[in-house]
Amino acid sequence: MKGAVPGTAIAWLDLRVEGDPHPRRFDSPATLHTYLVHVERLSPEAATLLLERGEVGPPDARRVYRVQPLRP
Secondary structure (H helix, E strand, O other): OOOOOOOOOOOOEEEEEOOOOOOEEEOOHHHHHHHHHHOOOOOHHHHHHHHHHOEEOOOOOOOOEEEEEOOO
């Protein structure tokens, strides 16, 4: 891949949302945080809690959200 730094890889994150069987995949915590706030409409605080804990749900969010690194 042109322009790629040898030996570096993206640490993909999978987001699982309660009631949705398909995970959504993100290339960084920052990208995921932006998605959570703008698309899922989580508060910035709830999005940060999810990234710190790996899971957030009521009363901090409407549904249960889980995030985990993609396992190679």
